[in-house]
Amino acid sequence: MEKWWQQQVVYQIYPRSFQDSNGDGMGDIPGITSRLDYLQALGVGVVWLSPVYASPGDDNGYDISDYCAIDPQFGTMEDMDTLLQEAKARNIRIVMDLVVNHTSTSHEWFQKSRRRIPPYTDYYIWQPGKNGKKPNNWTGFFGEDCWVYDEIRGEYYLHLFAKSQADLNYHDANVIEEVKSVMRFWLDKGVSGFRCDVINVLYKDSLASSRKRLILTGREHYLTLPGTHAILHELRRDVLSGYDCFTVGETCFVTPKEGRDLCEPERGELDMIFNFEHMETDQYFVKWFHRKFSPRRLGEALARWQTALTWSAVYLENHDQPRSVSRFGDDGRFHDESAKMLCTLLLSLRGTPYIYQGQELGMTNFDYTSMDQLDDVESKNIDRLLKRLGFPAAVRWRKMRHSSRDNARTPMQWTDAPNAGFTTPDAAPWLGVNANHARINAQAQMADERSVWHYYKEMLAFRAASPVLRKGDFTLLAATDALFAFSRSYAGERMIVLCSFCKEAQTVPYRGEICIDSYAKSTFDGVLQPYEAVILKEGEA
Numbered sequence: 001m002e003k004w005w006q007q008q009v010v011y012q013i014y015p016r017s018f019q020d021s022n023g024d025g026m027g028d029i030p031g032i033t034s035r036l037d038y039l040q041a042l043g044v045g046v047v048w049l050s051p052v053y054a055s056p057g058d059d060n061g062y063d064i065s066d067y068c069a070i071d072p073q074f075g076t077m078e079d080m081d082t083l084l085q086e087a088k089a090r091n092i093r094i095v096m097d098l099v100v101n102h103t104s105t106s107h108e109w110f111q112k113s114r115r116r117i118p119p120y121t122d123y124y125i126w127q128p129g130k131n132g133k134k135p136n137n138w139t140g141f142f143g144e145d146c147w148v149y150d151e152i153r154g155e156y157y158l159h160l161f162a163k164s165q166a167d168l169n170y171h172d173a174n175v176i177e178e179v180k181s182v183m184r185f186w187l188d189k190g191v192s193g194f195r196c197d198v199i200n201v202l203y204k205d206s207l208a209s210s211r212k213r214l215i216l217t218g219r220e221h222y223l224t225l226p227g228t229h230a231i232l233h234e235l236r237r238d239v240l241s242g243y244d245c246f247t248v249g250e251t252c253f254v255t256p257k258e259g260r261d262l263c264e265p266e267r268g269e270l271d272m273i274f275n276f277e278h279m280e281t282d283q284y285f286v287k288w289f290h291r292k293f294s295p296r297r298l299g300e301a302l303a304r305w306q307t308a309l310t311w312s313a314v315y316l317e318n319h320d321q322p323r324s325v326s327r328f329g330d331d332g333r334f335h336d337e338s339a340k341m342l343c344t345l346l347l348s349l350r351g352t353p354y355i356y357q358g359q360e361l362g363m364t365n366f367d368y369t370s371m372d373q374l375d376d377v378e379s380k381n382i383d384r385l386l387k388r389l390g391f392p393a394a395v396r397w398r399k400m401r402h403s404s405r406d407n408a409r410t411p412m413q414w415t416d417a418p419n420a421g422f423t424t425p426d427a428a429p430w431l432g433v434n435a436n437h438a439r440i441n442a443q444a445q446m447a448d449e450r451s452v453w454h455y456y457k458e459m460l461a462f463r464a465a466s467p468v469l470r471k472g473d474f475t476l477l478a479a480t481d482a483l484f485a486f487s488r489s490y491a492g493e494r495m496i497v498l499c500s501f502c503k504e505a506q507t508v509p510y511r512g513e514i515c516i517d518s519y520a521k522s523t524f525d526g527v528l529q530p531y532e533a534v535i536l537k538e539g540e541a
């Protein structure tokens with residue numbers, strides 16, 4: 001039986017960059033509510049909201065100080081209730097971000113824990129330090145070591161992310177009970193599930209120093225361990241199973257086998273995961289060491305995961321990744337063609353597709369010229385680290401342009417007005433608007449039937465009406481540096497999806513009746529135009 005979350009397409013909103021309703025330059029919840037008609041017109045059935053909880057905002061809301069309160073910069077709990085109600089009226093479900101590997105150090109739990117006030121004493125991972133030094137040699141996700149000495153407690157706390165994101169201690173049984181009550185709070189309010197932030201690193205089995213690695217020294221002590229599986233199982237048993245909802249885990253550094261263990265239905269853990277393998281095909285080890293994009297490697301990675309899991313989340317963008325049209329397509333001469341091709345690719349894969357805000361317009365990477373225009377804590381940490389290591393400014397800046405998370409975080413481009421309709425024309429947006437909003441914006445694209453936006457809308461409707469695309473098996477036909485081709489089959493029906501990654505026309509050995517063609521052609525003669533995407537019904541040459 002197909003579940004609702006296997007039929008729908010999810011749209012990710014990064015609230016601070018989506019729509020400002022009060023002219024303070026920061027997106028907010030009433031802004032989101034005011035754009036629900038837009039989402040409905042596009043055809044999405046689920047919205048994943050990146051964090052809107054109370055937070056000092058050091059990591060843009062992924063540093064939470066109260067899981068059951070809305071941050072005033074985003075609005076009030078009434079605004080949230082209105083959003084839920086209005087979304088429901090449009091058959092749109094809302095999924096929240098569950099960030100429970102860490103809390104902000106401003107969270108009351110941390111404030112009490114550092115003062116050893118029960119029951120919070122052991123809510124975090126505290127260590128005395130070794131001979132006046134840090135407790136171990138681990139390194140974190142944001143390019144710094146993982147320990148901060150806290151004067152009040154007289155001990156170090158662990159943080160795998162920013163300094164103000166202290167890791168929770170799942171060896172204290174109270175912690176998981178707190179998480180359960182947070183989940184119940186939101187599910188009872190009517191949310192339909194959770195995107196679970198870095199969910200495969202929750203459980204740390206030891207705090208021993210370990211072999212030095214280029215990235216994430218210590219990771220064997222927390223990546224996808226049995227203790228994490230046990231936590232996921234318990235959350236499913238005690239909370240999630242009582243609601244009509246789903247979970248999608250953000251799981252970094254997982255193999256297909258580990259992926260299966262996290263989300264195969266009979267395991268009773270997550271419903272699907274975001275894997276990162278295809279996002280790592282244009283880098284060496286870490287994204288800061290860029291490797292020339294190879295469509296072949298992208299295609300092979302996608303194909304591997306298509307067949308590895310019973311069900312998966314599929315995505316090309318999110319708030320941590322550069323824009324797909326700039327990264328995998330051509331954001332200059334073939335902007336529209338490649339944005340449409342990536343749309344076909346995403347929406348023809350097996351699994352639940354996720355569209356990141358602005359992807360449906362082909363929004364591009366930022367057009368900034370200097371480091372002062374960036375906001376992201378990770379980018380700033382890495383820039384500092386690279387500087388310390390002796391990388392010249394020009395090289396560091398090139399890395400930022402390629403890989404900074406702010407590429408995805410520029411404000412949504414609604415119109416060609418100053419500030420792109422994201423906020424009032426005279427306001428100062430929290431992060432600069434891309435000047436290409438004069439050309440790339442929702443208003444213009446909605447008025448143009450040949451636009452990227454219209455193509456997304458058409459593909460969404462096509463997928464919704466196609467059991468083959470929703471339920472069919474996936475078979476890889478070709479993954480080269482020019483072409484990604486695969487078929488989907490269901491109940492005796494077969495479709496062939498062809499995606500060109502090439503700036504020239506190419507001849508391909510496939511024929512058939514056209515279902516969708518990004519160049520709006522009516523017959524397919526075996527020649528794919530630059531970045532063209534075609535879906536054919538049956539038939540091979």
Ligand code: ISL
Pocket residue numbers: 059062063099141161197198250252287319320321378405
């Ligand atoms: O972007 C990354 C590194 O360059 C990723 O490793 C990212 O940090 C990782 O996928 C975890 O991301 C999630 O948790 C972070 C938060 O900053 C990200 O925005 C979130 O998606 C910590 O909560």
